[in-house]
Each structure stands twice: as structure tokens, then as C-alpha cells.
Amino acid sequence: MERETSLEVIVLAAGAGTRMRSRLPKMLHHVGGRPLLGHVLDAAGVLQPAALRVVVGEGAEAVRAAFSARTDVHWTLQRERKGSGHAAMQALPDVADDATVLVLAGDVPLVRAEVLERCVAGAVSGLALVTAHVGQLAGLGRIERSADGRVTGIVEERDATPEQKAIREINTGILAAPAALLGELLGEVGADNAQGEHYLTDVVGLAAHRGISIRAVEGGATEALGVNDRRQLAQAERHWQRAQAERLMAGGTTIADPTRLDIRGHLTAGRDCFIDINVVFEGEVTLGDDVVVEAGCVIRDATVGDGAHIKPHSVIDGAVIGRRSEIGPFARLRPGTELGEAVRIGNFVETKKARLGDGVKASHLAYLGDAAIGKDSNVGAGTITCNYDGVDKHETEVGEGAFIGTNSTLVAPLTIEDQAYIAAGSTVTTRVPKEGLAVGRARQRNISGWSPPAKRKARKKPA
Missing domain, CATH: 3.90.550.10 (Spore Coat Polysaccharide Biosynthesis Protein SpsA; Chain A)
Incomplete structure (x- = not known):
């Protein structure tokens, strides 16, 4: 100047x-x-x-x-x-x-x-x-x-x-x-x-x-507007939040209720985004075009690609979310998470230092930590990556098009190759080859003549 x-x-x-x-x-x-x-x-x-x-x-x-x-x-x-x-x-x-x-x-x-x-x-x-x-x-x-x-x-x-x-x-x-x-x-x-x-x-x-x-x-x-007490601090906060909402709306973002939005850092949004009530943005957050963020979400230091949909009460921290991906409800993405395009992270799924390729689905109740999962793979409900041995963290690598059955336990370090299948309920500890099927569970036994504890107790009662 x-x-x-x-x-x-x-x-x-x-x-x-x-x-x-x-x-x-x-x-x-x-x-x-x-x-x-x-x-x-x-x-x-x-x-x-x-x-x-x-x-x-x-x-x-x-x-x-x-x-x-x-x-x-x-x-x-x-x-x-x-x-x-x-x-x-x-x-x-x-x-x-x-x-x-x-x-x-x-x-x-x-x-x-x-x-x-x-x-x-x-x-x-x-x-x-x-x-x-x-x-x-x-x-x-x-x-x-x-x-x-x-x-x-x-x-x-x-x-x-x-x-x-x-x-x-x-x-x-x-x-x-x-x-x-x-x-x-x-x-x-x-x-x-x-x-x-x-x-x-x-x-x-x-x-x-x-x-x-x-x-x-x-x-x-x-x-x-000087701040000398908590009341004036709250007034300054509301002025700040209203100004941020006005800036976003002028740029093409729809905000369901500007009085119920909190930006605690800096938010950049593309055109035709929608932000529902009670959403909190912290740090540096970037939304692409046509992003939907539903009620009650907390998004911190994240980049969200065009057309992504963040469903209610999801917590996103230090993540990169690809175009057209769908997150939540009630999902948690922790630092180091990188999602490709059209990834589906469903309810009660947690990720940490996880790289998920295009089209990967983890729709329910999973923990994916220190993992790299190839495109178009499916992660069943209840799947966890056991990434910590008590001393060090280890990575799980899953190839493209793999199918991880429900309630699987993947013990790292571990490699699962392309198009491999993991049977439901398996504990997997060694490499699974391409197009292979891994079954890591005890054989089922049906025991005839077995009596439930209640029946055994009834037989012992005196006449």
C-alpha cells in the first residue's frame, strides 16, 4: 500500500x-x-x-x-x-x-x-x-x-x-x-x-x-463492540457468526438457520451447498459445490468434495472426502482419513489414517485404522482393523474389489489382495491371495442333548 x-x-x-x-x-x-x-x-x-x-x-x-x-x-x-x-x-x-x-x-x-x-x-x-x-x-x-x-x-x-x-x-x-x-x-x-x-x-x-x-x-x-465481560463476548460471537453466514449466503450457500451455525475458524464453500441447523465448523474447512451437511455435524480442518453428503451428527476431523461420497449418520472420521470418490461411510463407522479408494463401502459399525483399502471393496458390519500391538501401529492393506465379511477381525500387519473374500466372523492374521477365500473361525459344533442352565437348576429342586 x-x-x-x-x-x-x-x-x-x-x-x-x-x-x-x-x-x-x-x-x-x-x-x-x-x-x-x-x-x-x-x-x-x-x-x-x-x-x-x-x-x-x-x-x-x-x-x-x-x-x-x-x-x-x-x-x-x-x-x-x-x-x-x-x-x-x-x-x-x-x-x-x-x-x-x-x-x-x-x-x-x-x-x-x-x-x-x-x-x-x-x-x-x-x-x-x-x-x-x-x-x-x-x-x-x-x-x-x-x-x-x-x-x-x-x-x-x-x-x-x-x-x-x-x-x-x-x-x-x-x-x-x-x-x-x-x-x-x-x-x-x-x-x-x-x-x-x-x-x-x-x-x-x-x-x-x-x-x-x-x-x-x-x-x-x-x-x-469491545469485550469486557462474558455478555459482550457472547455479543461479539453472534456478530461474527452472523457476518460469516451473510458471507456464505452471498456466495451461493443455503443456510437453514443463520442463527444456528457456528464457524470457529474459516469456512470456504462452493455454490449450491446446503448447511442444516446446529453445524459447527472448526479450523480450515473447504466445501466443494453441491455439498449437503445435515444437522448436528462437527467438521474440523477438512476438505469435502463436490456433491458429498454429510448426514446428521457426524464428526469429521482432519479428513479429505472425495466427490459424491456419503458420510453418516453418526460417523466419525479422524485425522489422516482420505476418501476417494463415491465412498460410503455409514452409521457408527470410525476411520483413522485410512485411505479408501473410489467406491469403497463401509456401511455399518466398523473401525478402520491405519488402513489402505482399494476401490470398490466392501467392508461388512462389525469389521475392525487391529492396528496396535501394544507398542507399535501396523497397517492393513486391502486390494481392489475385496469383500470383507461381517464381524471380521483383521490383525495387522496384513495384506488382503484384489478380489479376495473374507468369510464372516473370521480372524485373519496372514496374507490372503488374489481371489482367495479366507475362513478364520472355529468349526461349528451342534451338541445334542444339551440342557439350558434354567432346566438343570429346575431338575435339582427337591420335590
């Missing part, structure tokens, strides 16, 4: 979060499957800043550990809790004097990158801040303006008069300014307020008093 000056971002994430009533730092509570701070960092990252700086305090070690993979973040510790202005001052010494600084709150997760870009663009020669008009005003700072409409200051609600509390325009906490100017203004901020803290917002009044240009950029409800 072309700018006259470089951009550096300061994210304030040092708050104690006492109203959350939690041992977990507030910044690590989740919305949409990601920490609050993660949303803010991602939005700021879209602007491609020269530096991304986060000021931490309460729970600093845990917060840094949670984002250890983010090599683009520079961390600053606020050792004493003296307010938002004091927090910003901790990071400013590391900022280039000729940079533009964008200051964000780490607990406002739904901020939009396009709004941040407009705020930065408005701070070329003075201050810019994001304001909003919202219905719920409680706890929010009010924007004061002069008779001619110029911004003259921000008053925090706890310091506001009744007249000031009636103002409908609020401060979102997002502010941008030239670094040198922001440093000067913060140096003049005092702590003469109800909290006895150094408010970042006081720089707006100081700038107005100096006659410095102040531009107000209109944001929306999402920029104003």
Missing part, C-alpha cells in the same frame, strides 16, 4: 480483564474460534504496517506464548497499570519519529481493515479517530463537537455529565496520528479523572486546543 509515511501499529492489550471473572487473560478468550487479539492483529496486518507492536500487561507470558508463531509482532510490557495513554507511551519510544501510528484496542475483535485504512489516511497532518453511532451507549466515551461540527474532545462515561451522556456519537478507541505529534500530546496527558489514569482519549482535546486538524472517520457497530 502506497503511503506518504511508513505505518506502525500499536495494539493495547495490557488490561487486567477483571470483569471476565477468568484465570485466562482477556485477550485469549475466543470469538469465532480465534483469540480476541488474533482478530485485531489480522485486521492490522491487512494494512501491511512496517511494525506491529503489542503492549501487554496482565498475563503477558501466556499472551506471548499463544502468539509465539507470529514473528511479525514486537512485544512491549506495561509494568504499571496507569491507563491507555500510559500503555501507548510504553511502545512509542521504539516507533520511528516520521511514522504514522495507528493505535488499536486488543479487545475490539471485529474491527474492519477498510475502516482502519480510512483512519490512517485521515492522519496525514493531524489526528484521526474512528467514531460510531450505536444504540447501546453504556460504558462508551462520547464525542464532543463544537457548534460548527469540529471534534473538540472525548469524555469518558464515568466522567461525563448527564448532558454529555446524552450524546449519541461514541469513541471506538481507534486513533491515528504522526508519531512525533502523538508523543508530544501524550506527554501532556494528566490523570485528573475518576480513575486516576492517563487516558489516551485526552490527546483529542489537547489537539483541538492547539488547533490541530482532527478528522472523525465513521465506523460501525463492529468497531464499537
Whole structure:
């Protein structure tokens, strides 16, 4: 992005979060499957800043550990809790004097990158801040303006008069300014307020008093939605989920009830997909075209091919599902599962590190772990692969067109070749050749004259 000056971002994430009533730092509570701070960092990252700086305090070690993979973040510790202005001052010494600084709150997760870009663009020669008009005003700072409409200051609600509390325009906490100017203004901020803290917002009044240009950029409800307690966390979650549902519907997906969909990560869907109620998507999930996901499913870090049908209450984790495959109901696909086209996984079938070729059917009550099954094979009900010997895992290999009879026990390591048959009830421990029949069960004996225990007991009773 072309700018006259470089951009550096300061994210304030040092708050104690006492109203959350939690041992977990507030910044690590989740919305949409990601920490609050993660949303803010991602939005700021879209602007491609020269530096991304986060000021931490309460729970600093845990917060840094949670984002250890983010090599683009520079961390600053606020050792004493003296307010938002004091927090910003901790990071400013590391900022280039000729940079533009964008200051964000780490607990406002739904901020939009396009709004941040407009705020930065408005701070070329003075201050810019994001304001909003919202219905719920409680706890929010009010924007004061002069008779001619110029911004003259921000008053925090706890310091506001009744007249000031009636103002409908609020401060979102997002502010941008030239670094040198922001440093000067913060140096003049005092702590003469109800909290006895150094408010970042006081720089707006100081700038107005100096006659410095102040531009107000209109944001929306999402920029104003900070998270300070569990109720606000739930509100942010619902905003996030509704936005994801709107995105999917605009792209051609039918959602049975947008209020009963949860996306805890990122979902990409093709056209003409259908998602029923109470479905949860976690991590990175991709649906092809014409995919049907029925009620109550949980799908995590998976790829689902065109025309696949996921039936109710199936759990899919780390799997790749081929085109036109049918899963469930009540199926469980664990990490490492790879299904070809038109595969049928039925009720109460579990797979793990299993590769099933095109047209394979496992319709009921089976466990297939560490297995490779060739195309068009059939796995009967009650079949299990015994993949663990108490020390190591071993693989079962089944060729193409094989038939595994009901209640078979396949003891790995094992190879069953193409078109082989396994008789029902067999325990198979050695290789089965191509087109061979394996029978691994005891011969049936019918014992005549046998008496059930109840009859034997009756004969022993005294007359």
C-alpha cells in the first residue's frame, strides 16, 4: 500500500480483564474460534504496517506464548497499570519519529481493515479517530463537537455529565496520528479523572486546543463492540457468526438457520451447498459445490468434495472426502482419513489414517485404522482393523474389489489382495491371495442333548 509515511501499529492489550471473572487473560478468550487479539492483529496486518507492536500487561507470558508463531509482532510490557495513554507511551519510544501510528484496542475483535485504512489516511497532518453511532451507549466515551461540527474532545462515561451522556456519537478507541505529534500530546496527558489514569482519549482535546486538524472517520457497530465481560463476548460471537453466514449466503450457500451455525475458524464453500441447523465448523474447512451437511455435524480442518453428503451428527476431523461420497449418520472420521470418490461411510463407522479408494463401502459399525483399502471393496458390519500391538501401529492393506465379511477381525500387519473374500466372523492374521477365500473361525459344533442352565437348576429342586 502506497503511503506518504511508513505505518506502525500499536495494539493495547495490557488490561487486567477483571470483569471476565477468568484465570485466562482477556485477550485469549475466543470469538469465532480465534483469540480476541488474533482478530485485531489480522485486521492490522491487512494494512501491511512496517511494525506491529503489542503492549501487554496482565498475563503477558501466556499472551506471548499463544502468539509465539507470529514473528511479525514486537512485544512491549506495561509494568504499571496507569491507563491507555500510559500503555501507548510504553511502545512509542521504539516507533520511528516520521511514522504514522495507528493505535488499536486488543479487545475490539471485529474491527474492519477498510475502516482502519480510512483512519490512517485521515492522519496525514493531524489526528484521526474512528467514531460510531450505536444504540447501546453504556460504558462508551462520547464525542464532543463544537457548534460548527469540529471534534473538540472525548469524555469518558464515568466522567461525563448527564448532558454529555446524552450524546449519541461514541469513541471506538481507534486513533491515528504522526508519531512525533502523538508523543508530544501524550506527554501532556494528566490523570485528573475518576480513575486516576492517563487516558489516551485526552490527546483529542489537547489537539483541538492547539488547533490541530482532527478528522472523525465513521465506523460501525463492529468497531464499537469491545469485550469486557462474558455478555459482550457472547455479543461479539453472534456478530461474527452472523457476518460469516451473510458471507456464505452471498456466495451461493443455503443456510437453514443463520442463527444456528457456528464457524470457529474459516469456512470456504462452493455454490449450491446446503448447511442444516446446529453445524459447527472448526479450523480450515473447504466445501466443494453441491455439498449437503445435515444437522448436528462437527467438521474440523477438512476438505469435502463436490456433491458429498454429510448426514446428521457426524464428526469429521482432519479428513479429505472425495466427490459424491456419503458420510453418516453418526460417523466419525479422524485425522489422516482420505476418501476417494463415491465412498460410503455409514452409521457408527470410525476411520483413522485410512485411505479408501473410489467406491469403497463401509456401511455399518466398523473401525478402520491405519488402513489402505482399494476401490470398490466392501467392508461388512462389525469389521475392525487391529492396528496396535501394544507398542507399535501396523497397517492393513486391502486390494481392489475385496469383500470383507461381517464381524471380521483383521490383525495387522496384513495384506488382503484384489478380489479376495473374507468369510464372516473370521480372524485373519496372514496374507490372503488374489481371489482367495479366507475362513478364520472355529468349526461349528451342534451338541445334542444339551440342557439350558434354567432346566438343570429346575431338575435339582427337591420335590
